[in-house]
Amino acid sequence: MASRYRELFRRPFRRDAENNTRDACATLKDALHYGMFMTHLTCTACGLRHEWETLQNLCTACQKPLFPVYDLAAAGRVFTREALATREKSLWRYREVLPLPADAEPVSLGEGGTPLLRAARFGDRLGVSSLWVKDEAQNPTQSFKARGMAVAVSMAKHLGATKLAVPTAGNAGGALAAYAARAGLEAHIFMPRDTPRANIIECRELGAQVVLIDGLITDCGAEIERRKGAEGWFEMSTLKEPYRVEGKKTLGYELAEQLGWVLPDVILYPTGGGTGLIGMWKAFDEMEVLGWIGSARPRMFSVQASGCAPIVRAFEAGEKTAAEFPNAHTCASGLRVPKAVGDFLMLDILRASKGGAVTVDDEEMIRITREVGSTEGLFVAPEGAACFAALKSLLSTGQIAREESVVIFNTGSGIKYLDCYSAS
Numbered sequence: 229m230a231s232r233y234r235e236l237f238r239r240p241f242r243r244d245a246e247n248n249t250r251d252a253c254a255t256l257k258d259a260l261h262y263g264m265f266m267t268h269l270t271c272t273a274c275g276l277r278h279e280w281e282t283l284q285n286l287c288t289a290c291q292k293p294l295f296p297v298y299d300l301a302a303a304g305r306v307f308t309r310e311a312l313a314t315r316e317k318s319l320w321r322y323r324e325v326l327p328l329p330a331d332a333e334p335v336s337l338g339e340g341g342t343p344l345l346r347a348a349r350f351g352d353r354l355g356v357s358s359l360w361v362k363d364e365a366q367n368p369t370q371s372f373k374a375r376g377m378a379v380a381v382s383m384a385k386h387l388g389a390t391k392l393a394v395p396t397a398g399n400a401g402g403a404l405a406a407y408a409a410r411a412g413l414e415a416h417i418f419m420p421r422d423t424p425r426a427n428i429i430e431c432r433e434l435g436a437q438v439v440l441i442d443g444l445i446t447d448c449g450a451e452i453e454r455r456k457g458a459e460g461w462f463e464m465s466t467l468k469e470p471y472r473v474e475g476k477k478t479l480g481y482e483l484a485e486q487l488g489w490v491l492p493d494v495i496l497y498p499t500g501g502g503t504g505l506i507g508m509w510k511a512f513d514e515m516e517v518l519g520w521i522g523s524a525r526p527r528m529f530s531v532q533a534s535g536c537a538p539i540v541r542a543f544e545a546g547e548k549t550a551a552e553f554p555n556a557h558t559c560a561s562g563l564r565v566p567k568a569v570g571d572f573l574m575l576d577i578l579r580a581s582k583g584g585a586v587t588v589d590d591e592e593m594i595r596i597t598r599e600v601g602s603t604e605g606l607f608v609a610p611e612g613a614a615c616f617a618a619l620k621s622l623l624s625t626g627q628i629a630r631e632e633s634v635v636i637f638n639t640g641s642g643i644k645y646l647d648c649y650s651a652s
């Protein structure tokens with residue numbers, strides 16, 4: 229378990245705790261005054277420290293993602309598991325481990341606080357007695373992209389950005405459009421021309437400027453890169469700014485809280501840019517430092533589409549980073565990410581957790597959607613459906629045992645993908 233990743237993010241926390249020369253009262257007073265415990269940003273690859281007070285994208289030295297670091301020793305004195313009991317049911321209940329200063333009002337639509345549902349009927353069919361679905365379709369804009377964007381837009385506004393731009397395969401666009409509108413900021417959204425119609429229409433109706441690109445999400449990113457300087461846009465691309473991952477990490481806090489502070493044996497995560505996977509792992513490490521959970525971790529599995537599986541391919545080849553996946557195609561638009569800036573973090577996590585990576589065909593995602601729908605009452609997104617299909621294949625290869633507890637992330641709603649489903 230001693231991966232570079234864990235080393236990197238544990239050492240600073242521990243060192244802060246040990247070297248804390250100020251007395252507890254002073255720390256507490258500061259904490260209440262600032263109401264937040266983020267101290268700085270650190271580079272996930274080279275460890276270079278960056279100040280959080282200025283708008284930042286990637287590490288200025290090596291162009292890799294930045295992570296917020298918190299003084300968890302101080303946070304832990306006011307932020308306890310018991311304190312959560314009376315708080316609002318949204319991701320802002322974890323305010324002390326989120327980046328926004330206490331005197332700043334979050335840009336919120338009620339994101340997070342989604343149910344963890346027992347999937348007893350689907351589980352029974354497979355002989356899995358402890359199967360759970362975290363139903364992220366119940367977020368604003370019907371996907372878990374709301375978590376990341378709520379926090380990232382709140383921070384971008386706080387730090388003075390006025391024009392936000394994002395490349396998106398679908399749901400990130402809708403979420404940015406919604407939170408930018410609510411914040412009174414401009415949203416510039418770059419989508420592949422063949423993005424599901426619902427996502428395109430949604431962005432326009434939420435007042436965003438939508439640009440359709442003949443290409444993939446990576447081409448959309450390149451277009452923003454070219455124009456952002458002249459246009460004054462702040463780039464909100466996943467893991468290219470430090471705070472979407474903080475919103476998504478609340479998946480990990482919620483899961484632990486909902487399971488009584490005992491993590492499941494296995495997590496199946498439909499993986500595109502990997503922000504949720506990376507965020508949850510960060511949350512687990514933070515919670516261990518807070519003393520909320522022990523050192524046991526779930527085995528983390530990345531589920532990708534067979535038409536776009538850069539992480540699966542790199543995992544199987546034993547690579548540390550993932551090469552761009554050629555001719556990426558899948559109806560699960562959230563998985564259509566041929567190259568991810570956080571590839572090395574994901575691969576570290578999959579290996580450190582003794583998990584794995586599997587692919588699912590589009591046909592199988594579409595087919596299994598009805599099986600999930602008719603047994604569990606959830607019209608899942610194809611990305612979520614892919615995890616149910618992956619569960620079947622991982623049971624058959626013996627990588628998951630029937631008596632293990634398994635959590636599937638249904639990351640979005642099938643309603644946004646009518647084009648995929650109407651054809652079947």
Ligand SMILES: *Cc1c(COP(=O)(O)O)cnc(C)c1O
Pocket residue numbers: 371372373398399400466498499500501502503504505562563609611612639640641
């Ligand atoms: C974006 C998205 C994903 C992939 O999420 P990452 O955290 O970027 O890996 C999965 N499912 C849906 C529905 C999405 O919108």
Ligand SMILES: [Zn+2]
Pocket residue numbers: 271272273274275276287288289290291292
């Ligand atoms: Zn760096």
